[in-house]
Amino acid sequence: MSTSTSVWEKLGFRKASGVGEAGWGQTLFAGIVSLIYFLPVLIIIITSFKLQTEALAVPVKFFPTSFLGLIPEQYVFTPTLENFTSVFSRAFTTGGAAESTGFDRFFFNSMFIAGTSVLLALVIGTLAAYGFSRYPLKGNDTYLFIILTTRMLPAIVVIIPIILMFRVAGLSGSYAGIIFLYTAFNLPFTIWMMKSFFDELSPDVEDAARIDGSSELRVFFKVCLPQVVAGLAATFVFGLILTWNEFLFALLLTGVDTRTVPVAMNQAVAGGGIGVLWGLLAAIETLFLIPVFLVTFFLQNHLLRGVTFGTVKR
Amino acid sequence: MSTIEVKKITKKYGEFTAVKDADLSVKAGEVVCLLGPSGCGKTTTLRMIAGLERATEGDIIIAGKRMNDLPPEKRDIAMVFQFYALYPALNVGDNIAMPLHFEKLSKEEQDNRVNRVAKILHLTEVLDRMPGQVSEGEKQRIAVARAIVRDPNCFLFDEPLSRLDVELRHSMRGQIKEVLSNLSKATVIVTHDQLEALTMADRIAIMKDGMIEQVGTPHEVFAKPANVFVASFIGTPQMNLMEADLKSFGNGLASVALAGSAVEIAADPAVSKLKPSKVMIGIRPRAFTAEASARKDTIHAQAELIEPMGAETLVHARTKTGGDIRVVVQRNQRIRIGEIMHLKPDPKQTHFFGENGRAVRS
Numbered sequence: 026m027s028t029s030t031s032v033w034e035k036l037g038f039r040k041a042s043g044v045g046e047a048g049w050g051q052t053l054f055a056g057i058v059s060l061i062y063f064l065p066v067l068i069i070i071i072t073s074f075k076l077q078t079e080a081l082a083v084p085v086k087f088f089p090t091s092f093l094g095l096i097p098e099q100y101v102f103t104p105t106l107e108n109f110t111s112v113f114s115r116a117f118t119t120g121g122a123a124e125s126t127g128f129d130r131f132f133f134n135s136m137f138i139a140g141t142s143v144l145l146a147l148v149i150g151t152l153a154a155y156g157f158s159r160y161p162l163k164g165n166d167t168y169l170f171i172i173l174t175t176r177m178l179p180a181i182v183v184i185i186p187i188i189l190m191f192r193v194a195g196l197s198g199s200y201a202g203i204i205f206l207y208t209a210f211n212l213p214f215t216i217w218m219m220k221s222f223f224d225e226l227s228p229d230v231e232d233a234a235r236i237d238g239s240s241e242l243r244v245f246f247k248v249c250l251p252q253v254v255a256g257l258a259a260t261f262v263f264g265l266i267l268t269w270n271e272f273l274f275a276l277l278l279t280g281v282d283t284r285t286v287p288v289a290m291n292q293a294v295a296g297g298g299i300g301v302l303w304g305l306l307a308a309i310e311t312l313f314l315i316p317v318f319l320v321t322f323f324l325q326n327h328l329l330r331g332v333t334f335g336t337v338k339r
Numbered sequence: 340m341s342t343i344e345v346k347k348i349t350k351k352y353g354e355f356t357a358v359k360d361a362d363l364s365v366k367a368g369e370v371v372c373l374l375g376p377s378g379c380g381k382t383t384t385l386r387m388i389a390g391l392e393r394a395t396e397g398d399i400i401i402a403g404k405r406m407n408d409l410p411p412e413k414r415d416i417a418m419v420f421q422f423y424a425l426y427p428a429l430n431v432g433d434n435i436a437m438p439l440h441f442e443k444l445s446k447e448e449q450d451n452r453v454n455r456v457a458k459i460l461h462l463t464e465v466l467d468r469m470p471g472q473v474s475e476g477e478k479q480r481i482a483v484a485r486a487i488v489r490d491p492n493c494f495l496f497d498e499p500l501s502r503l504d505v506e507l508r509h510s511m512r513g514q515i516k517e518v519l520s521n522l523s524k525a526t527v528i529v530t531h532d533q534l535e536a537l538t539m540a541d542r543i544a545i546m547k548d549g550m551i552e553q554v555g556t557p558h559e560v561f562a563k564p565a566n567v568f569v570a571s572f573i574g575t576p577q578m579n580l581m582e583a584d585l586k587s588f589g590n591g592l593a594s595v596a597l598a599g600s601a602v603e604i605a606a607d608p609a610v611s612k613l614k615p616s617k618v619m620i621g622i623r624p625r626a627f628t629a630e631a632s633a634r635k636d637t638i639h640a641q642a643e644l645i646e647p648m649g650a651e652t653l654v655h656a657r658t659k660t661g662g663d664i665r666v667v668v669q670r671n672q673r674i675r676i677g678e679i680m681h682l683k684p685d686p687k688q689t690h691f692f693g694e695n696g697r698a699v700r701s
Contacts, residue, residue, distance in 0.1 A: 230426060232386075232411070234426070239412060240412065
């Protein structure tokens with residue numbers, strides 16, 4: 026290797042040794058790319074603090090303060106919390122008392138429905154996955170494949186029969202109905218993900234527990250389950266994100282009382298006849314981001330282990 | 340009584356027979372090693388004794404009770420696994436205490452027992468650590484501690500030392516042997532390492548292709564191998580096995596055409612019953628003496644490759660017919676490459692195997 030400094034090295038892109046920490050150029054580059062990815066979220070958060078006129082202004086008003094006159098006036102907006110208060114109650118343009126928008130209810134619905142169905146799917150799916158992994162049926166792979174086929178069709182294809190079935194069963198618009206549907210919708214990948222986690226465990230440990238006098242139940246709860254906590258966390262977050270953001274089924278199968286935020290959001294911002302209320306939309310979205318963000322944040326250590334599980338040889 | 344009795348057990352996986360008609364009996368206080376190459380069915384046999392696999396046929400009797408249909412947790416046994424199988428979510432102390440869970444002991448009594456075995460196996464310092472934070476040797480000792488913390492019917496070890504480095508393996512062999520000798524339980528150890536088997540076992544069962552080839556004391560299997568496989572498997576360097584033509588037998592001497600030389604060797608009287616035929620002659624590398632000149636009882640060979648092994652030197656020599664012959668000589672005996680050797684086999688250590696591969700012995 027030559028000892029002279031190459032152009033790339035001068036730009037901070039590669040250390041002379043070729044290993045170790047990244048150069049400052051690489052770090053900067055990664056930062057810029059990350060920023061581009063994060064930009065939509067950033068714009069939403071910024072917009073949620075703007076009034077309608079500022080939200081529509083061109084050029085974009087990007088900064089909440091002028092940083093002591095550093096930023097030209099036309100790029101600066103005045104932050105306001107009005108959007109956030111009007112998510113939950115709103116004075117109508119015609120005047121009069123503030124009226125509830127029902128969004129507190131919708132947020133509760135989203136959390137309740139997504140939380141319950143993902144947890145249910147996790148419980149059922151983990152048990153099923155353990156079964157598939159440890160007590161394989163004849164034609165085990167075929168069963169697993171069939172389970173996955175239920176997720177191969179786009180939702181729009183299966184929605185009509187499902188609506189009809191829900192009508193007949195009287196499940197339309199009820200919590201039970203949508204939770205049931207989401208549980209079924211989460212089960213296939215829960216089973217697949219959890220099965221792969223169980224497959225990775227050393228069967229010796231379970232055998233040892235059996236010889237040490239543990240019943241099958243104890244083997245599962247005391248020995249297997251603690252080893253797949255990372256997997257449970259990863260599967261939970263994955264399911265939560267999918268369910269939390271689901272729109273189509275929620276639109277067609279929830280009623281006024283059981284409406285989830287994505288559906289309500291659509292109706293709240295588009296209905297007024299005065300165009301999209303960008304500030305309000307952004308405020309709902311910002312609030313909508315928080316729960317999933319928090320869950321992911323608190324589970325991130327487990328998540329990292331979860332997604333890298335099995336990629337490193339024992 | 341702590342005994343294990345295995346009667347004609349067979350394990351089939353579909354068409355494949357992993358173990359066939361294996362018989363084994365282990366007395367209280369006896370250590371039996373199942374020894375064999377990879378895939379010979381020794382681990383399967385052990386797992387059937389443990390109840391982790393069901394025997395297709397045959398009986399498994401532990402402590403005088405037929406246990407074929409009992410799950411492992413009802414058999415009251417302790418097993419040490421090849422990869423230790425420690426519970427990753429429990430600390431070392433809880434790992435060792437796990438088998439005590441079902442004995443309904445007070446917390447105090449549990450702690451006492453754990454501390455006692457931890458002391459025996461020098462684990463007191465690591466009781467609070469997690470399995471991921473201890474060394475390989477400690478993991479192995481934890482696995483042993485977990486087995487001896489209870490008072491089971493018998494002990495089963497599946498390749499207990501295979502993951503340790505040479506030095507550790509050496510010291511653990513001694514430690515395990517010592518621990519076992521104080522327990523007077525029937526013990527079965529599975530291993531593919533003959534040194535481990537020869538040093539730890541009271542008796543060795545040598546397996547090949549799902550069949551037990553020979554059961555005997557370490558001395559017996561070494562000095563009196565029952566067949567060609569056992570002869571070739573036990574002992575390092577490997578026994579020389581040479582095809583020979585048995586011409587005649589008289590006055591306790593067998594005349595054979597061996598490796599291009601006509602040789603007369605003192606042989607077991609049972610050899611006299613053989614008709615002149617093809618036989619296999621087995622001679623251990625340490626059973627040769629080099630003579631100064633060719634004699635009636637020497638084999639002619641030319642030294643080809645010299646491997647010093649420390650105290651001794653291993654010489655690979657080429658016979659007249661092109662066969663390879665391994666000879667171990669003392670370090671001070673200098674052999675040069677290309678040198679012609681006249682090798683006289685020790686008749687007491689020369690084994691005749693008939694056409695069926697079985698040893699011919701009275």
